[in-house]
Amino acid sequence: MTQEIKGFDLIAVFLKNKFLKDKYVIVRYFLPLSVMRISSEYALKQMELGNLGLGDEQVKNTPCAYGDPLMDMLLERFCPKVEANTGINLLPTYSYFRIYKHGDVLKKHKDRQACEISVTINFWSEDSTEWAICLDGVSETAIIQLNPGDALIYRGNELPHWREAFPGKLQMQVFFHYVNRDGKFAKWRFDKRTRLSGLHGVEFPEKTITIKIQEMMRANKKGFEKLKQFLFRNSRKS
Numbered sequence: 001m002t003q004e005i006k007g008f009d010l011i012a013v014f015l016k017n018k019f020l021k022d023k024y025v026i027v028r029y030f031l032p033l034s035v036m037r038i039s040s041e042y043a044l045k046q047m048e049l050g051n052l053g054l055g056d057e058q059v060k061n062t063p064c065a066y067g068d069p070l071m072d073m074l075l076e077r078f079c080p081k082v083e084a085n086t087g088i089n090l091l092p093t094y095s096y097f098r099i100y101k102h103g104d105v106l107k108k109h110k111d112r113q114a115c116e117i118s119v120t121i122n123f124w125s126e127d128s129t130e131w132a133i134c135l136d137g138v139s140e141t142a143i144i145q146l147n148p149g150d151a152l153i154y155r156g157n158e159l160p161h162w163r164e165a166f167p168g169k170l171q172m173q174v175f176f177h178y179v180n181r182d183g184k185f186a187k188w189r190f191d192k193r194t195r196l197s198g199l200h201g202v203e204f205p206e207k208t209i210t211i212k213i214q215e216m217m218r219a220n221k222k223g224f225e226k227l228k229q230f231l232f233r234n235s236r237k238s
């Protein structure tokens with residue numbers, strides 16, 4: 001890993017300076033193709049098996065997963081790369097992913113403290129539809145297109161960000177969240193879980209909500225079946 005990063009030293013210095021100035025940076029080809037392929041196949045399989053949550057407060061009726069073991073493993077594995085592109089020593093907090101469907105909208109928002117440094121990565125897009133993520137930067141609004149494999153690293157709890165309605169069919173987007181190891185949010189290491197990949201309740205102090213992933217999955221099982229049929233019916237129409 002260390003050697004891999006050294007090969008990109010010059011690019012990393014450029015990106016690091018850009019992140020320092022703008023509080024966000026785009027990293028093209030962040031993800032190796034092999035990781036992208038196997039992870040997206042895995043996520044689609046999880047969706048097919050009914051192992052994903054069915055939506056959350058931000059995006060309703062869209063398959064999603066918090067702290068999935070594979071994604072949390074990647075969160076940790078890619079931490080050095082995010083450190084190299086930001087110049088900040090980081091602690092992983094949690095991963096999250098969604099398989100967005102046609103028409104999904106992400107309202108303008110800032111992330112919570114555990115998302116001090118956020119990374120959103122396009123893992124897979126069914127028909128390569130362009131779908132911009134927008135963010136209010138330090139001096140301007142940025143409209144950013146991410147191709148599969150590309151990542152946007154940004155200060156999630158500082159820069160408001162959003163997406164307009166998704167014009168494509170399906171797109172898998174993965175989020176890696178970190179905090180500054182030496183900063184005031186370091187207490188969010190592992191999102192206050194005892195370890196990564198844990199499927200257990202997590203207290204959100206801002207809202208004092210307890211998310212119980214397994215209960216959510218059970219509760220949504222019926223609705224998920226309907227959604228799955230809808231998604232697969234529509235993905236065959238092309």
Ligand SMILES: [Fe+2]
Pocket residue numbers: 109110111156161
């Ligand atoms: Fe966000």
